[in-house]
Amino acid sequence: MPTIHWLGAGLSSAPGIRRLAAGNTPLILWNRTASHAAAVVAGLSSPPEIRTLDLDALAAVIRRGDVLVSMLPADMHLQIARLALDNGAHFVSSSYIAPEMLALHDEGQQRGLCLVNEVGLDPGIDHLLAHRLLHQYRPRHRPEHRLRFRSWCGGFPALPNDFRYKFSWSPVGVLRALRAPSRCLQNGRETVVQRPWLGLSRYDAELPAGRESFEAYANRDSLPFIAQYGFDPSWQVEQFVRGTLRLDGWSAAWQPLFEELQSLEGEAGETRLQEIGAELWHNYAYAEGEADRVVLCVELEALEGGQPVWHGGLCMDARGNEKGSAMGRLVSHTVSLAVDSVLAGELATGVSAAPSDPALIDAWFAALSELGDEVHPLPGAQLQT
Structure with missing residues (x-):
């Protein structure tokens, strides 16, 4: 065995x-x-x-x-x-x-x-949601459709603090991500933003508990995922963005930190980055038993003649509980499901990311639901025929 x-x-x-x-x-x-x-x-x-x-x-x-x-x-x-x-x-x-x-x-x-790889929360569950939406949309595609895809994920305290954030992993990793450029599609054009806070937008999420407004920014390079998610090369994609959600007020609370991050250079800058990380971990790590929250929303929209003709959306809104933090559950439970699938021979050999097979996605989501974390349709999205 x-x-x-x-x-x-x-x-x-x-x-x-x-x-x-x-x-x-x-x-x-x-x-x-x-x-x-x-x-x-x-x-x-x-x-x-x-x-x-x-x-x-x-x-x-x-x-x-x-x-x-x-x-x-x-x-x-x-x-x-x-x-x-x-x-x-x-x-x-x-x-x-x-x-x-x-x-x-x-x-x-x-x-x-x-x-x-990529079988945690983000990346991981976000991929599964995207694949499910693509499976639902593909039979309804028409050549004149113009597509908009958005995938937003964020983790933050369930009870917001003045800093609008707490750290469940290395602050230095968070800071490095904030110093990295992003690339996505907006209005049919490739968009590069050198620092995330320079490309902030708002995202109004129609969550199961009600509408909530977040700050949002693109991260990393979204464009390779167009092919990974199965968008046909002939499709007209005018928006494709994968990014991060933050609580409303986050950018204002972090503005002094943004200014310092912008100024860091060379060896001295790296030393200061490590110092900032230690300070943040000391001041803003989760307390023992403190509940976190994870919000993940993925949407695919098709427009024809400027009007929406198909809109699919899926989301998760999880909070820490006696079974563990929301972040810890969603990351590690999904990893454990990937282990099960490897042992069962359900995944391809070689290097792969979260699976696209509809039956396997359904099985993983059923398992997550049994463990207490469900996928919900976004109330603002209707699957139209």
């Missing part, structure tokens, strides 16, 4: 670890601090084996068909994927597919191994 090796027991790992530990597949939890890993699985009737993270020790016990789950910092994923390939094991991570990871695709296929 294969073994699941879960590497890293951080803030976004606990619910997925506990779910897999309740299954029938042997699970070993590897973490730098064994005592922290023990706290994550405390109270389980059959807790997994815990080992101190050491890659040499890990390599010595991997067997063909095992699954390595990397919830370590993103710069370690390639090393773990390489370790998996060299030992005949599969690999799963929630992070974006880096070019160096994609370069392993052919080798993974040749060895019959899965290298699965």
